[in-house]
Amino acid sequence: MGEKSSLKINKPQPLRALIVDDSENDALLIIRELKKGGYNPSYERVETATAMKKALKANPWDIILCDYKMPNFNAPSAIALLKKTNIDIPLIIVSGSIGEETAVECMRLGAQDYVMKSRLSRLCPAIARELEEVKTRNKQKQAEEELRQSEEKYRTIIENIQEGYFEIDLAGNFTFFNDSTCRCLGYSKKELIGMNYKKYTDKENANKLFKAYNKTYTTGTTSRLLEYEIIKKDGTKRQLEGFVSLQKDSSGNPLAFRGTVRDITERKQAEKTLKDSEERYRALFDRSLDIIYTIDFDGNFIDANPTALKRFGYTKKELPSINVASLMDKDQLQYALKVIQEIKKYGVQKDLLEIMLRHKDGTPIYIETKGSAVMSGGKAIAIQSIARDITERKAAEQKLLQSEKYFKEITENSSDIIIITDKNGDIKYCSRSMERFSGYTPEELIGKSGFTFIHPDDLERAVSDYSKAISSNDTAIPNGFRMIHKDGTERYLEGLGKNLLDNPDVAGFIMNVHDATESKKAEEKLKESEKKYRIITEKMTDIVWLLDMNLRTIYVTPSVQTVLGFTQEERMSQTIDQQLTPDSLNIALETMAKELALQEQEQRDNQRNVILELEYYHKDGSTRWIETIMSGLRNDQGILDRIHGVSRDVTARRKAEEKLLQTLESLRKAFGVTMQVMVAAIEMRDPYTAGHQVRATDIARAIATEMGLSPEKIDGIRMAGAIHDIGKLSIPAEILSKPTKLTDIEFSLIKEHAHSGYEMLENVESPWPLAEIIYQHHERINGTGYPRNLKGDEILIEARILAVADVVEAMASHRPYRASLGIEAALGEIEKNKGILYDVDVAETCMRLFREKKYQLS
The missing domain is CATH 3.30.450.20 (PAS domain)
Known part of the structure; x- marks a missing residue:
């Protein structure tokens, strides 16, 4: 048992045979027959189920040759064991005596063939046939597996x-x-x-x-x-x-x-909803210079303004077929889809999204975009976004990065030498270029005194200059000296030294030195750089100009003719008052005077610039609004001798802003008229308290002004105060005009006016929280107010102010059921309950107004 052998003949065919037989002699006869048939068998003989199971697990087999009957095992059991392992190995019964019915039964159970031991000549052809069938079955299984994988892949794609x-x-x-x-x-x-x-x-x-x-x-x-x-x-x-x-x-x-x-139901609903409201904003939508677009939650475009279509390169007709996926690269798309889901979930986009899109022609477009959900029936149905094209800005940033990379490359590969020493002059660092100039590697120099390499004739001056330099305060000091090369020759270096001993990032004296010859080359490069700068300046659309200290134009770019109609020569012949309108001239002169005074200060900021919008004359007699960035330029001695400016035409923007302000003023007036009508309606319902809202509002505005609240909040208090009792419109007139004391039920109805007022105004669009102020004006700091028992900072500051003003006016004014209690009684109530019922700051401000600043009720 467990025997193995391997014999070789000329060009034999390898065969791994597992022989299940209790007779070693019979197994050897089989092996001999296999060799005669052209096989080179490696085999193992087993005679029990355990041994067969172990052999199947341990090694791969090409054929199993099994005796029908053995003392502890038989062929049917062997066939069953093989099936259980699920291994495709042909099994042939090789037996000394077996009836035809038994042989047929074995083949029915799974044996491929049977061969009598007395007729082993049939064995090799039977093996050859079965091995060929195994190959055929394997090929078929491989083809079926490939087909299954293909179908699975197709089905997975379809299902997902x-x-x-x-x-x-x-x-x-x-x-x-x-x-x-x-x-x-x-x-x-x-x-x-x-x-x-x-x-x-x-x-x-x-x-x-x-x-x-x-x-x-x-x-x-x-x-x-x-x-x-x-x-x-x-x-x-x-x-x-x-x-x-x-x-x-x-x-x-x-x-x-x-x-x-x-x-596309949601998309169609979104299209209908947007169509219903389109007339209200279509003009702004169509004329906006910003990119405005609407998409559904699958990223399909529903609408886009002309600016968006132009920037994306598509027509209005093509819009329904566009998805955000067609405008984005794969990595950008994944991020965009997350933002879409964020808007779908929360209704708004948390952060401004900067993303790259692709124009229809493939050109990249960079935008900053922010969107919010379009709602219909309380349900988010689409996303509307406003974006700004930042392609030019990104291009500028890219140019800046390229420029930084360019200068980094120059620094790292520069022929200049950077040396850092400690206060004693010992070298802490030197750049690699030092080796080319001195012959010493940085490793040879670090830790040694820099004076060691100075020419003897320059050493005294170098030591003296270094002593002065480390005593200075962060001042760049030019110097030049000779040094001794490693080979004994002299090299002349020049450069600057700066004291950064107190700077923790450097903690040393830093020197930037270079060969004089290389310095000349650097000067040529500087001239070339200035030439390039001038070419760029000449071509730019903004106006770049220089003034001398007499405010005469000494240089201006050709773009002045495009923007203002004057040639360069005409512009440089003009005085400053010929360029600016009188009002803008005064602003410019006052600003320049202030800036010049600042520049004369010892702690001046040489990088300071000023931005002004000034009105310039155009050659055709009209004027243009120009945004100008101005800064001072100094000569080599540090003296301010020129004024530099970059100007851009913002006339169109100014006109748009003025138009918007006019529109806002019209809306403000219309809103004011509405408020007056509402006040009149309230006073008609409650004639006994007529004028109360106006007087309480005046007190509230005075308190807010004294507290230093913003004009916007004061305006909100004015609007809310004028109608803070609007909820009384819902209360029966006979209760409002009742001259006697109210019952508990009647008073509870009166207390509902704050909530009623809130319900009347909660859906009114306003720049102020009018509904909430009205809702809260009877709340108290300690939570004893109504209707919601709010406390402390839960109450808006506007409502806290209005609450104090309401109480003061009510107590100080006459009522049908009582005479006026007087202003001192009202102030006493406020003083007594400040910090309890009323806000401390509001209460103290109110008392100060009446007692110190002599404020009078109107």
Whole structure:
């Protein structure tokens, strides 16, 4: 048992044989027969189930040759054991005596053949046949596996795409579809299989589908994008769009239809909602210089303004076929989809998104965009975004990065030498270029005194200059000296030294030195750089100019003619008062005077610049508003001798801003008139307190002004105060005008006016929280107010102010059921309960107004 052998003959065919036989002699006879048949067998003989199981696990086998009957094992058991392992190895029964019925039964159980030991000449041909069949089966299994993987891949794609995919026969009955199709139609797979398209469409849409299928069948071409309406299982109607194409058999004959479908109901609803409101903002939408667009939550474009279409390179007609995926690279798309889901979930986009899109022609476009959900019936149905094209800015940033990279490369590969020493002059660092100039590697120099390498004739001056330099305060000191090269020759270096011993990032004296010859080359490079700068300046659209200290133009770019109509020569012949309108001239002169005074200070900022918008004369007699950035330029001695400016035409922007301000003022006036009407309506209902709202508002505004609140908040207090009792419109007039004390029930009705006022105004669009101020004006700091028992900072500052003003006016004014209590009684109430019922700052401000600043009730 467990025996193994391996013999070789000329060009034998290897054969791994597992022999299941209790006779070693019989096994050797089999091996001999195998060798005679042209095989070179390696084998193992086993005679029990355990041994066979172990052998199958330990080694791969080409053939199993099994005796029918052994003392502890038999062929049927061996066949069963092999099946259990699920290994495809042909098994041939090799037995001394076996009846035909037994042999047939073994083959039925799974044996491939049987051979009598007395006729072993049949063994090798039987093995050859079975090995060939194994090869055939393996090839077939491989082909079947490849087909299965292909089908699985296809099915996975179909089942995971968002769009519905379906196949129908020529009569219009479903034969295949994915889960998305089921979701679109609302039926289960079991219900949908075999269903005809007429089952889920009305007559009109069924006819539309029939025409599309018929055209596809007739022409053999894919249909154009088809939109139609279906009726889901639950009776709801949905809008779908999709394509349909023709399936053909191997002979080219029509076999079936297949197509894709996508639910566009939300998109259609969004289109309708947006269409209903389009007139209100279409002018702004169409004329905006910003990119404005609307998409559904699948990223399909619903609308876009002309600026967006122009920047993206598409026409209005192409818009419905555009998805954000067609405008973005894959990595950008993943991030954009996350933002879409964020808006869908929260209604707004948290952070400004900077992203790269692709123009229709492939050109990259960079935008900054921020979106919010478009709501309909309380449900988010789309996303509207406003974006700004920052392509030019990104290009400028890229140029800056390239420039930084360029200068970094110059620094790292510069022939200049950078040396850092400690206060004693010992070298802490030197750049690699030092080796080229001195012959010493940085490793040889670091830790040694820099004075060691100075020429003896320059050493005294170098030591003296270094002592002065390290005593200075961060001052750049020019110097030049000779040094001794490693080979004994002299080299003349010059450069600057700067004291950074107190700078923790450097903690040393830094020197930048270079060969004099290289310095000359650097000067030439500087001239070339200045030439390039001048070329760039000459070509730019902004106006770049220089003034001397007498405010005469000594240089201006040719763009002055494009912007203001004057040639360079004409401009440089003009005085400053010929360039600016009188008001702008005064502003410019006052600003320059202030800046010149600042520049004379010891702690001046030499990098300071000023931005002004000034009105300039155009050559045609009109004026232009110009945004100008000005800064001072100094000569080599540090004296301010020129003024530099960059100017840009902002006339169009100014006009747009003025128009917007006019519109806002008109709206403000209209809102004020509305408030007056509402105040009159309230006072008609409650004549006994007529004038109360106006007087309380005056007190509240005075308190807010004294507290230093912003003009916007003061305006909000004015608006809210004027109508803070608007809720009394919902209270019966007989209760409001009752001259006697109110009952508990009547007073509870009166207390509802704060909540009623809130409900009246909660949906009114306003730049101020009017509804909330009115809702809170009877709340108290300690939570004892009504209607919500708010406390402390839960109450708006406007409401806290109005609460104090309301109490003071009410107590100080006459009522039908009592005489005025007087202003001192009112102030006493405020003083007594400040910090309890009333805000401390508001209460103290109110008392200060009346007692110190002698404020009088109107």
